[in-house]
Amino acid sequence: MAATPAEASVPSSRASNEPPDDAIAFEHVTRRFGEHAAVDDVSLTVGRGELFGLVGPSGCGKTTLIRLIAGLLEPSEGDALVNGTEPTAFSARERQELGYMPQEFSLFPSLSIQQNCGFVAGLYGMGWFHRRRRIRDVLTFLDLWDARKRSAGRASGGMRRRLSLACALLHEPRLMLVDEPTAGLDPELRVRIWEHLHEIQARGTTVVVTTQLIEEAERCDSVGIMRAGQLIAHGPPSALRASAGLSEIVEVEAEELDRADVAAIWSLRTVRNARLVSSTRLRVEVDDAEAALPDVAGTLHDRGRVVHRVDTHEASFEDVFLELVEASRR
Amino acid sequence: MRAFWRILSFFEQWAAEVFHRPMLLFTLVIAPFLVLLIFGTGVELGGPKPRTIIVQPPDVDYDVEPIVNSLEQYVDFVGFEESLPLARAALERGDIDAVVVVPRTVQGHLQAGNQVPLEVLIGEVDPVRRSYARTFLMDQVGELNRQAIREAVGQAQADAPNLGLMVEQARGYLDLMEQARGDVEDMRTQVAELQALLGPAADSVDLISNRASGVALLIPGLGGSVDDLQRLSATLQSLQADVAEIQQRLDGDGEALLPTEAEVAEMRASLEEIEQLALPFTGTSPEVIAEPFELILQDVTPIEPTFTAFYSPGVVALLIQHLAITLGALAIAESRLLRVTDMLRVSPMRAWEALAGNYISYGVLCAVAAGFLLTALTLILDIPVAGSWAVVAGTLALLIACSLGVGFVIALVSSSTQQATQLSMLVLLASIFFSGFAFDLEQLVAPARWLAYAFPATYGIQLLQDEMLRGLTRSPEALAILGGGAVAAFALAWTLMRREFQPD
Numbered sequence: 125m126a127a128t129p130a131e132a133s134v135p136s137s138r139a140s141n142e143p144p145d146d147a148i149a150f151e152h153v154t155r156r157f158g159e160h161a162a163v164d165d166v167s168l169t170v171g172r173g174e175l176f177g178l179v180g181p182s183g184c185g186k187t188t189l190i191r192l193i194a195g196l197l198e199p200s201e202g203d204a205l206v207n208g209t210e211p212t213a214f215s216a217r218e219r220q221e222l223g224y225m226p227q228e229f230s231l232f233p234s235l236s237i238q239q240n241c242g243f244v245a246g247l248y249g250m251g252w253f254h255r256r257r258r259i260r261d262v263l264t265f266l267d268l269w270d271a272r273k274r275s276a277g278r279a280s281g282g283m284r285r286r287l288s289l290a291c292a293l294l295h296e297p298r299l300m301l302v303d304e305p306t307a308g309l310d311p312e313l314r315v316r317i318w319e320h321l322h323e324i325q326a327r328g329t330t331v332v333v334t335t336q337l338i339e340e341a342e343r344c345d346s347v348g349i350m351r352a353g354q355l356i357a358h359g360p361p362s363a364l365r366a367s368a369g370l371s372e373i374v375e376v377e378a379e380e381l382d383r384a385d386v387a388a389i390w391s392l393r394t395v396r397n398a399r400l401v402s403s404t405r406l407r408v409e410v411d412d413a414e415a416a417l418p419d420v421a422g423t424l425h426d427r428g429r430v431v432h433r434v435d436t437h438e439a440s441f442e443d444v445f446l447e448l449v450e451a452s453r454r
Numbered sequence: 455m456r457a458f459w460r461i462l463s464f465f466e467q468w469a470a471e472v473f474h475r476p477m478l479l480f481t482l483v484i485a486p487f488l489v490l491l492i493f494g495t496g497v498e499l500g501g502p503k504p505r506t507i508i509v510q511p512p513d514v515d516y517d518v519e520p521i522v523n524s525l526e527q528y529v530d531f532v533g534f535e536e537s538l539p540l541a542r543a544a545l546e547r548g549d550i551d552a553v554v555v556v557p558r559t560v561q562g563h564l565q566a567g568n569q570v571p572l573e574v575l576i577g578e579v580d581p582v583r584r585s586y587a588r589t590f591l592m593d594q595v596g597e598l599n600r601q602a603i604r605e606a607v608g609q610a611q612a613d614a615p616n617l618g619l620m621v622e623q624a625r626g627y628l629d630l631m632e633q634a635r636g637d638v639e640d641m642r643t644q645v646a647e648l649q650a651l652l653g654p655a656a657d658s659v660d661l662i663s664n665r666a667s668g669v670a671l672l673i674p675g676l677g678g679s680v681d682d683l684q685r686l687s688a689t690l691q692s693l694q695a696d697v698a699e700i701q702q703r704l705d706g707d708g709e710a711l712l713p714t715e716a717e718v719a720e721m722r723a724s725l726e727e728i729e730q731l732a733l734p735f736t737g738t739s740p741e742v743i744a745e746p747f748e749l750i751l752q753d754v755t756p757i758e759p760t761f762t763a764f765y766s767p768g769v770v771a772l773l774i775q776h777l778a779i780t781l782g783a784l785a786i787a788e789s790r791l792l793r794v795t796d797m798l799r800v801s802p803m804r805a806w807e808a809l810a811g812n813y814i815s816y817g818v819l820c821a822v823a824a825g826f827l828l829t830a831l832t833l834i835l836d837i838p839v840a841g842s843w844a845v846v847a848g849t850l851a852l853l854i855a856c857s858l859g860v861g862f863v864i865a866l867v868s869s870s871t872q873q874a875t876q877l878s879m880l881v882l883l884a885s886i887f888f889s890g891f892a893f894d895l896e897q898l899v900a901p902a903r904w905l906a907y908a909f910p911a912t913y914g915i916q917l918l919q920d921e922m923l924r925g926l927t928r929s930p931e932a933l934a935i936l937g938g939g940a941v942a943a944f945a946l947a948w949t950l951m952r953r954e955f956q957p958d
Contacts, residue, residue: 194800198957212957216802224800230793232467239470246463247801249456275474291797 145208147172147299147330148193153202155188162188164353165202170332170346172298175325177344178334179445185353186334187227190303193332194224207299220248223297223329225288227304233277237268237287240276241294248295255294262290266320282313289317293324300324302333306340318343338442349448356452361441368447369396372413373439374420376406379430388427392419409439460803464811468819484826491834493769495762503530504551504578504587507541510534511558518556521572524597525554528590545577552576552587572598604741617686617732620655621725624648628718628725638704641712645701652697656690663687686731693724756840756925763837767922768891770831771914774824774850775857776882781816782861783878787871795954805951809944813858820854840925845933849917852936856910859943866950885911910939 148170155163163185170176178186191197192204195211204211209218231240238259245255263269266286271279276287285305292300302321306314318340325331325345333344341347342361349357349364357364378385381400389398389408394416397409410416413436424431472478506529510518522531532550535541541553555573557563563570574591578584627648634640663683696717703711757763789795798808828846831837839846861878868874886892888902889911898906906912913932920928927933 195957196796196799216804219800219802222800224797226793226796228793230797232471232792232794234474235467235470236474239467242470243463243467244797244801246459246466247798247803249459249802251455251459 145172146170146205147174147207148176148332149203149205150192151203153192153199153204155192155197156200161200161353163192163199166353166355167202168348168355168358170330172330173325173328175321175331175333175343175345177341177347178332178350179338179341179347180336180350182336184350186350187303188353189350190301190332190334194222194301195219220295221298223292223295223300225292225300225302225305227307227334229276229284229288231276231287231291234275236273236275237263237279237283237290238272240287241290244291245294250295258294259290262293265323266290266293267316282309285309285313285317286320289320297329299330300332302331304334304336306335306337314340338445339440341445342441349445351449351452354452357448361444364448365439365441365444368439368444368451369409372410373437373443374408374410374413374417375435375437376408376420376424376431377404377433378406378424379432380404381406381429385424385427385429388423389420392416392423394419409443413437456802457804457807460801460807461811461814464808465815465818468815472819489769489773491830493762493765495835503528504576504583505530505532505549506552506554507531507533507535507544507550509538509541509553509555510536511556512536514556514558515562516560520601521556521598524601525594528594529554542575545575548577551578617655617659617728620651621729621732623651624725625722627651628721631713632715632718635712638712642701642704645697645704645713649694649697649701652690652694656687656694659683659687659690682731686728689724689727689731693721693728696721696724755923757838757923759923762835763923764919765891766831766835766837767918768889768911768915770824770827770850771853771911771918772882772885772889772891773827774820774853775885775909775911775914776878777823778816778820778854778857779861779864779881780875780878781819782812782858783865783868783874784861784871785812785816786862786865787868787874790865791871799955805955806948808955809862809948809951812862813855813944816858816861817854820858821851824850824854837922839922841921841927845921845927846918849914849921849933849936852933852940853910853914855940856936856943859940859947860910862947863943863950866947866954881909885909888912890915910936913939 146169148168150166150168153163153166153168154161166185166189178189180186188197192199193206193211195206195214198212206214207218207221209215214222232243235243241259241263242255245259250258259272260269263272266289268283268286268290271283274283276284279287289302289305292302305317305321309317314337321331321333322343335341341349344361346360347358347364348355357367359367381403383400386398386400386406389395389406394412395408395410399407401407408416408420410420417434417436421431421434506525508518508522508531525531529552535544535553538553538555541550541555544550545553553575555575557571560570572595576584576587578587627644630644631641631648634644663686700713700717703713789798828839828850832839860881864877864881865874868877884905888898888906889909890906891911895903895906895912895916913929913936916929917927917932917936920926
């Protein structure tokens with residue numbers, strides 16, 4: 125569990141004692157569109173109260189999986205349970221427990237931010253008085269209260285994403301499905317969105333979030349990595365990092381490098397893996413960068429290479445992702 | 455209670471939408487009224503008068519002006535032309551709409567016992583206007599004939615007192631002839647006086663008889679009167695011949711043969727007949743003879759059905775149907791376009807709640823538009839509601855409900871907003887032709903009539919026209935059909951909406 129929930133700041137009337145069962149339990153779920161399997165034999169469990177991230181490149185099946193969880197799509201094969209019920213058989217009461225933020229903006233551009241919230245609150249059967257208070261709280265929480273009278277069509281991309289999030293949050297769902305909330309946003313806004321997601325989780329809400337930005341996965345309690353419709357890895361970020369066998373990286377920049385240099389580095393006892401990034405850059409994976417650095421630098425020096433720069437850092441989740449994707453191909 | 459708020463959310467959303475987009479209100483409410491207003495004030499009954507040239511031969515032997523004067527209330531005379539080919543060429547080019555060819559002579563035709571030809575050439579391609587031209591031109595030729603009869607009868611009546619006087623004088627001559635029996639010279643004088651008396655009267659009556667018989671062929675009801683006129687002429691000529699024969703006997707070279715008592719008695723009988731036949735022309739108005747039937751038209755409708763009043767209920771019904779169908783279709787189509795449908799499907803909203811929410815929202819909007827149209831109709835165009843306002847309101851409510859249902863169905867079977875819009879426009883186009891607005895339903899035959907009964911506006915127009923103009927509901931079953939249609943459209947839309955809410 126890498127993520128650390130921030131302090132809850134959204135008022136909630138619901139008790140935080142949730143049943144211990146899984147919020148999501150998918151067993152060998154496949155969804156085909158014609159011959160193409162957009163989601164292919166996915167088995168997945170998401171614990172209640174967890175912040176679960178689905179990462180993967182565009183078109184890998186993340187949105188299809190979210191729509192299967194929301195009950196918008198029917199599985200072609202396999203068993204899907206969300207809050208203990210098949211999503212396609214959700215009752216109105218069970219839908220009341222679900223919050224959904226779609227990938228695309230799905231509200232009325234001519235209405236104000238506040239009026240859009242009012243419409244969605246109405247969809248969930250919230251009365252006027254309850255609605256007014258709740259909209260104020262949620263919009264304040266998402267820093268939208270001051271812009272509440274602005275029409276959604278004239279709001280910035282970041283405001284629209286937060287408006288969509290607000291609408292998914294209004295009725296205090298137990299499970300929130302958030303599809304690519306940070307797509308197209310600047311880094312500062314992305315950080316704020318993730319802070320909001322952590323705060324929502326801190327209130328006991330299970331959050332399933334998809335993202336193409338691999339490094340964002342580290343902010344989740346648990347991560348599923350998707351490629352070509354398949355869930356190729358699933359678990360906490362630390363466990364995934366371990367399974368990828370990556371801990372620290374030594375990046376070397378030299379005047380000129382070749383395959384023989386890579387082979388020489390590879391043969392070192394302290395090195396787990398080495399690959400040529402370009403004709404001047406070498407990426408070396410090691411267990412302990414501090415211990416391996418003299419060996420790497422010495423070897424290159426012995427081979428007559430002029431080293432300009434050496435950096436060491438912990439393997440990023442992008443490295444983990446690439447490693448796991450590579451492993452799945454093997 | 456939650457269902458109530460869910461249904462209401464659509465109304466709130468639409469109320470906010472209308473508030474944010476005042477042009478929408480204009481489009482939905484003001485624009486239909488402007489259409490109605492322009493229709494009510496901008497359409498001329500019967501269309502424009504056909505532009506007409508008169509082809510007049512150079513040597514006409516009568517005054518053409520009365521013919522022109524009588525025709526010009528129906529046509530727009532643009533000039534005279536002597537050459538028929540030139541006028542015909544102008545007609546074929548479309549420079550003019552009709553050519554009236556007047557005959558060179560009228561008297562000649564009448565004296566020959568023939569009708570006077572009045573040739574009219576038309577170049578109109580619009581079948582309605584062709585029919586209009588034929589009807590009015592035939593009516594106008596009839597009017598010319600009636601006018602000729604009136605003149606003929608008037609002339610006969612003017613001469614009738616002279617005939618009476620002539621009969622009295624002739625009887626006097628016959629008395630003198632009886633007294634002059636034996637005096638051949640005196641007899642000759644009396645017979646010559648009698649002959650001089652009969653000659654002009656016989657010629658005059660003969661001429662009138664010929665004129666009247668020419669026009670009487672067109673108007674069967676006048677046959678009897680003209681027959682009497684011809685008998686009068688024949689009797690006069692017969693009497694004239696009898697007198698001439700006596701005169702010839704008296705003036706002969708041999709022994710003068712005086713008229714016998716029987717001959718005089720026969721001449722008296724002829725005079726009696728002349729007197730009897732001349733009587734109707736003195737006691738009857740030329741109008742009665744020319745037009746024996748008088749049209750007594752009694753209008754029992756509660757209001758004066760002007761052109762605007764007749765068509766306005768139809769315009770209202772068509773506008774409301776179109777508004778409701780378009781709004782219904784676009785509501786669902788826009789939800790799909792904005793991907794709001796996914797929000798609805800994930801939420802606890804049920805299919806019937808979504809449908810009910812849309813019915814209420816757009817129903818209220820259409821009701822406001824209908825109320826505005828009706829108010830403007832009565833206050834600005836001064837078209838009263840002769841019957842019950844409740845029936846008018848009920849008709850409009852059912853029309854809106856039925857049309858909204860059709861709109862929802864159109865959107866739910868369409869795969870895009872463009873397709874939904876096109877289908878809505880297609881329904882409007884078909885409604886204009888087949889709903890009884892442009893053509894009477896009686897003029898439609900299968901399958902056009904079956905199609906007509908598929909449109910809510912067909913029943914709406916019928917019910918609104920009856921209630922507003924006649925003040926009664928002639929077809930209560932139309933209300934029932936409209937209500938049934940509303941229920942059927944809701945059921946179909948609900949079925950399709952449930953399918954829409956199912957997982958893909």
